[in-house]
Amino acid sequence: MKTYNYSELSSTEIQKLVQRNVDPANEIRTIVEDVIANVLQHGDSALFDYALKFDKVELNKLYLDKAELEEIAKAISADQKTALETAYSNIYKFHQTQLKTEDKVETMPGVTCWRELRPIEKVGLYIPGGSAVLPSTFLMLGIPARIAGCHEIVVCSPPQKNGKVNAFIAYVALMLGIDKIYLAGGSQAIAAMAYGTASIPKVDKIFGPGNQFVTKAKTIIQSTTTTAIDMPAGPSEVLVIADETAIPAYIAADLLAQAEHGIDSQAVLVCTSADIAQKAIAEVEKQLPVLPRAEIAKLAIDNSYVVIAGSLSEAMAFSNQYAPEHLILATHSWEQITGSIINAGSVFLGNLTPESAGDYASGTNHTLPTSSYARAYSGVSVDSFVKKITFQHITREGINNIGHTVEVLAELEGLHAHRNAVSVRMSPSTP
Amino acid sequence: MKTYNYSELSSTEIQKLVQRNVDPANEIRTIVEDVIANVLQHGDSALFDYALKFDKVELNKLYLDKAELEEIAKAISADQKTALETAYSNIYKFHQTQLKTEDKVETMPGVTCWRELRPIEKVGLYIPGGSAVLPSTFLMLGIPARIAGCHEIVVCSPPQKNGKVNAFIAYVALMLGIDKIYLAGGSQAIAAMAYGTASIPKVDKIFGPGNQFVTKAKTIIQSTTTTAIDMPAGPSEVLVIADETAIPAYIAADLLAQAEHGIDSQAVLVCTSADIAQKAIAEVEKQLPVLPRAEIAKLAIDNSYVVIAGSLSEAMAFSNQYAPEHLILATHSWEQITGSIINAGSVFLGNLTPESAGDYASGTNHTLPTSSYARAYSGVSVDSFVKKITFQHITREGINNIGHTVEVLAELEGLHAHRNAVSVRMSPSTP
Numbered sequence: 001m002k003t004y005n006y007s008e009l010s011s012t013e014i015q016k017l018v019q020r021n022v023d024p025a026n027e028i029r030t031i032v033e034d035v036i037a038n039v040l041q042h043g044d045s046a047l048f049d050y051a052l053k054f055d056k057v058e059l060n061k062l063y064l065d066k067a068e069l070e071e072i073a074k075a076i077s078a079d080q081k082t083a084l085e086t087a088y089s090n091i092y093k094f095h096q097t098q099l100k101t102e103d104k105v106e107t108m109p110g111v112t113c114w115r116e117l118r119p120i121e122k123v124g125l126y127i128p129g130g131s132a133v134l135p136s137t138f139l140m141l142g143i144p145a146r147i148a149g150c151h152e153i154v155v156c157s158p159p160q161k162n163g164k165v166n167a168f169i170a171y172v173a174l175m176l177g178i179d180k181i182y183l184a185g186g187s188q189a190i191a192a193m194a195y196g197t198a199s200i201p202k203v204d205k206i207f208g209p210g211n212q213f214v215t216k217a218k219t220i221i222q223s224t225t226t227t228a229i230d231m232p233a234g235p236s237e238v239l240v241i242a243d244e245t246a247i248p249a250y251i252a253a254d255l256l257a258q259a260e261h262g263i264d265s266q267a268v269l270v271c272t273s274a275d276i277a278q279k280a281i282a283e284v285e286k287q288l289p290v291l292p293r294a295e296i297a298k299l300a301i302d303n304s305y306v307v308i309a310g311s312l313s314e315a316m317a318f319s320n321q322y323a324p325e326h327l328i329l330a331t332h333s334w335e336q337i338t339g340s341i342i343n344a345g346s347v348f349l350g351n352l353t354p355e356s357a358g359d360y361a362s363g364t365n366h367t368l369p370t371s372s373y374a375r376a377y378s379g380v381s382v383d384s385f386v387k388k389i390t391f392q393h394i395t396r397e398g399i400n401n402i403g404h405t406v407e408v409l410a411e412l413e414g415l416h417a418h419r420n421a422v423s424v425r426m427s428p429s430t431p
Numbered sequence: 432m433k434t435y436n437y438s439e440l441s442s443t444e445i446q447k448l449v450q451r452n453v454d455p456a457n458e459i460r461t462i463v464e465d466v467i468a469n470v471l472q473h474g475d476s477a478l479f480d481y482a483l484k485f486d487k488v489e490l491n492k493l494y495l496d497k498a499e500l501e502e503i504a505k506a507i508s509a510d511q512k513t514a515l516e517t518a519y520s521n522i523y524k525f526h527q528t529q530l531k532t533e534d535k536v537e538t539m540p541g542v543t544c545w546r547e548l549r550p551i552e553k554v555g556l557y558i559p560g561g562s563a564v565l566p567s568t569f570l571m572l573g574i575p576a577r578i579a580g581c582h583e584i585v586v587c588s589p590p591q592k593n594g595k596v597n598a599f600i601a602y603v604a605l606m607l608g609i610d611k612i613y614l615a616g617g618s619q620a621i622a623a624m625a626y627g628t629a630s631i632p633k634v635d636k637i638f639g640p641g642n643q644f645v646t647k648a649k650t651i652i653q654s655t656t657t658t659a660i661d662m663p664a665g666p667s668e669v670l671v672i673a674d675e676t677a678i679p680a681y682i683a684a685d686l687l688a689q690a691e692h693g694i695d696s697q698a699v700l701v702c703t704s705a706d707i708a709q710k711a712i713a714e715v716e717k718q719l720p721v722l723p724r725a726e727i728a729k730l731a732i733d734n735s736y737v738v739i740a741g742s743l744s745e746a747m748a749f750s751n752q753y754a755p756e757h758l759i760l761a762t763h764s765w766e767q768i769t770g771s772i773i774n775a776g777s778v779f780l781g782n783l784t785p786e787s788a789g790d791y792a793s794g795t796n797h798t799l800p801t802s803s804y805a806r807a808y809s810g811v812s813v814d815s816f817v818k819k820i821t822f823q824h825i826t827r828e829g830i831n832n833i834g835h836t837v838e839v840l841a842e843l844e845g846l847h848a849h850r851n852a853v854s855v856r857m858s859p860s861t862p
Contacts, residue, residue, distance in 0.1 A: 079839055080839055080843055082836075082839075083835070083836045083839035083840050083843075084840070086539075086833075086836040087836060087840060089538075089539075090538035090539055090542065090833075091538075093536060093538045094536050094538050094544045097533070097534065097536050098533075098546075100531075102528070102529075103528065105524060105525050105528050105794065107520075107521035107522075107524045107525050107793060107794035108517075108520075108521055111521065111788075111793050111794065113525045113793055113794040113795050115529075115812070116769075116772075118772065118773055118774070120806065120807050121773055121774070121806065133844060133845075134844060135840075135843070135844070136840060136844065168843055204806040204807040205806075205807040219654045220654075222653070222654065223650045223651075223653065223654045223663075226802060226803050226804055226806065226807075227807070228804070228807035228808060232654075249855055250852070250855060250856060253848065253851050253852040253855045253856075254852050256848040256851070256852075257846070257848040257849045257851070257852040259848070260846060260847070260848040260849070261846075287848075287851065291847055291848050291851075292845070292847050293845075293846075293847065293848065297848060334824075338547075338822065341549065341820065342549055342552055343549070343552070343818075344820050345820070345821075346820065346821040346822075346823070347820060347821065347822045347823070348823060349822060349823065349824040350824060350825070351856075352825050352826060352827060352829070352830045352856055353823055353824055353825040353830075354825075354837075354852035354853055354856060355852065356837055356841060356846075356849035356850070356852045356853055357542075357823065357825055357830075357833055357837055357853065358821075358823055359837075359841075359849060360836065360837045360840040360841065360849075361833055361836045361837050361840065362538060362542050362544055362823045362825065362833065363536065363538035363542065363544040363823070364544050364821040364822075364823050365821065371657060372657050373657055373659075374818065374820075375551065375552065375635040375657065375818075376551050376635040376636040376657075376658070376659035376818070377659060377818065378818045378819040378820070379819075379821060381546070381819065381821075383814070383819070387774075387805065387806075387807070387808065387809045388809040388810075388812065388814070389772065389775050389776070389777065389778060389805075389809070390776075390777040390778065390789075390795040390796065390810060390812075391769065391777075391778045391780060391795075392777070392778070392779060392780065392784055392788065392789055392793045392794070392795050393765075393780040393781060393784055394781075394783050394784040394785075394788055394793065395783060396783060398783070399783050399784075399788075402517075402521075402788055402792055402793065404514070405513075405514045405517040405518060405791065405792045406785075406787055406788055406790075406791045406792050408510055408511055408513075408514035409514050409515070409518060409566075409567060409791040409792065410787060410790075410791065412511055412514075412566070412599055413564060413565060413566070413567065414564075414723070414724075415688070415691060415692075415724075415787075416691070416722055416723050416724065417684065417687040417688040417690070417691040417718075417722050417724065417728060418688045418691070418787040418790060418791075419787070420684050420687070420688070420718065420722075421681070421684040421685050421687075421688040421785035421786065421787045422785055422787055422788065424680055424681060424684045425681060425684075425782075425783055425785060
């Protein structure tokens with residue numbers, strides 16, 4: 001792995017190091033726009049065509065129903081069921097605490113304001129199902145949707161060549177009380193959920209990761225329809241901050257867990273100890289070759305780097321500029337530095353907290369901002385599935401208290417009808 | 432105003448009534464893309480050119496400093512200062528309660544998860560300043576940014592022909608402790624904040640309303656850079672639900688307050704009483720002609736309509752399909768129906784709560800989702816200026832409790848390095 005000394009890096013060099021390719025998929029824009037236009041125009045018929053073309057399967061209907069899902073789910077072992085249920089339970093426990101009611105605030109006598117949560121009525125979950133089958137993603141999106149109380153949860157996942165979905169996906173659907181999975185993948189699935197087809201309902205917001213076609217479709221939909229999206233998603237990434245108390249074998253395992261995702265994944269080590277860094281690199285070389293996805297991981301590691309920092313605070317300064325999706329603090333002194341974290345998606349504290357625990361079962365959500373989006377975006381949570389609506393109530397006393405202020409401000413903005421809406425209520429002749 | 436009977440409307444007709452033109456500005460896309468490209472390439476020099484071209488002023492620098500703002504702000508009367516300060520105080524009081532710390536959750540023994548808030552470091556506020564000068568918008572964006580603790584608040588507002596900003600804008604800047612206003616308007620201001628120029632810093636998220644050029648620039652920026660935006664913004668709108676306890680003169684004043692915003696504003700009345708509806712329409716005709724912005728309001732009212740509903744619950748069903756930015760419940764029984772609100776930006780309860788109170792001073796935010804975006808988006812709040820970062824900590828006991836679950840799930844997703852990151856920590860030989 002390429003190694004840099006923080007103190008020798010100019011700010012331009014740091015800028016370059018932390019830069020990710022924001023929109024590598026722009027060249028596929030036209031392709032995706034065609035798919036979207038085709039689904040908008042031909043609906044279900046386009047989806048059948050794409051299933052044949054991309055998923056190599058001739059479907060006779062665009063969904064699996066409850067009985068079919070139950071049949072498919074039988075293939076799961078007891079051990080796998082228990083693992084999925086433990087993950088479900090932890091994720092549920094953590095996300096449940098995010099659903100909060102808020103207090104009313106009397107901003108001046110007779111003027112009361114508050115916010116109430118309402119679930120987004122119709123949400124669409126995209127669950128990838130091609131080479132990577134990700135039941136964990138289904139849990140991460142389905143559980144907060146259920147806790148929020150969304151009325152309709154539409155799930156799309158690409159069909160396998162047998163016209164079905166994977167057994168784990170089917171099992172998670174049943175755990176979540178979802179009775180139908182729509183057999184559509186790629187940008188055509190996103191278009192179907194944004195516009196609706198005869199089979200697939202139109203939704204208000206679309207969630208979920210996917211390949212570059214899916215991501216491109218989501219960003220197009222977001223800027224051309226009223227359907228919202230969870231966030232733009234790029235390749236996964238981890239940044240490990242380590243000091244002399246870190247364990248090289250753990251660091252290496254964490255870097256490789258990230259690297260195996262895809263050749264464009266990035267695994268960055270920022271270490272205050274050159275010795276630990278060297279040992280971690282040696283461990284990477286030792287652990288890598290025996291991995292089933294070694295080829296992918298190798299390319300991702302080639303694309304990654306190490307920064308030697310003079311102190312944990314220097315390391316954190318670099319991390320904040322990078323704004324990592326996953327941040328691991330591989331140090332005994334993590335409690336001293338969490339306060340200085342500004343930009344990160346999810347943080348893993350100490351030597352015994354691997355990122356893969358958060359990917360599956362610690363309870364936090366694994367749908368997180370990548371590509372430095374952590375500067376402005378949060379990961380998915382129950383918040384992502386609700387709106388917070390503001391309410392205000394004004395009494396007779398309240399309108400007398402606030403009225404003049406509103407009149408003056410409306411007047412200075414030149415909005416007389418705004419002024420009048422208050423004046424008419426303050427008039428002594430009105431009821 | 433055109434009047435419909437809810438019971439006679441087919442679902443297609445309702446669909447058509449609640450439909451807003453999502454993207455009327457698509458034809459200006461090329462113009463805006465050119466402006467963005469020009470600012471990206473020429474920076475400050477492009478901004479000077481646009482100030483000359485669009486704002487008709489030759490600037491010698493692109494900002495006003497504190498001394499200049501103080502000089503400009505002297506023009507305000509004591510009464511206006513008091514009104515701005517009362518608004519500030521109410522908005523601050525309500526928004527302050529939105530900044531919450533969250534509890535830690537032990538999802539299983541030894542596995543602890545929580546969220547911590549972090550301000551978005553650099554935010555950009557766009558404050559319109561052409562024909563409409565909106566100091567209230569500056570308060571609505573600046574106050575939550577301050578409460579969130581954003582490190583850098585960049586403010587852009589178009590220069591007037593004298594090369595300055597309006598006195599109210601200057602005064603609000605000083606109230607907020609903002610010492611600089613950048614003199615840039617339109618899509619060029621959005622581009623400058625997204626990419627940064629020699630004078631104007633690059634920000635992580637851009638907030639604020641604007642004309643169709645500004646809105647188009649925001650949606651382009653959102654899909655092509657890592658800079659986020661608050662929300663897409665369309666023409667303002669109100670939906671009033673009224674029954675026989677409503678006061679026609681108040682309804683009319685509220686409809687007209689909305690209508691005076693612009694010719695594309697929409698003011699919808701959904702009334703369970705044909706008599707009250709008729710009287711409200713008569714009141715609109717009476718109040719409209721004397722307004723200074725009567726011409727604008729007249730065109731907006733022509734673009735609006737009345738629906739006669741059989742009951743409040745029918746009225747609410749229509750409103751939920753419309754998903755209004757502003758919802759007024761002009762009825763004594765508002766407490767009985769707030770629970771059935773699904774989609775709305777901000778809600779005004781009872782006959783004495785005019786929407787204009789919320790526009791200025793009740794305490795709620797007036798930056799709200801329009802064009803049916805209220806189905807999936809919330810209005811601006813302190814939430815909009817922070818990220819919620821998840822944290823997790825696992826102890827030795829915790830890794831033993833959660834380890835097997837993670838191993839099984841990583842295995843079934845075919846991610847062996849993910850599995851290994853846990854296994855290596857469970858090995859009895861490790862520290």
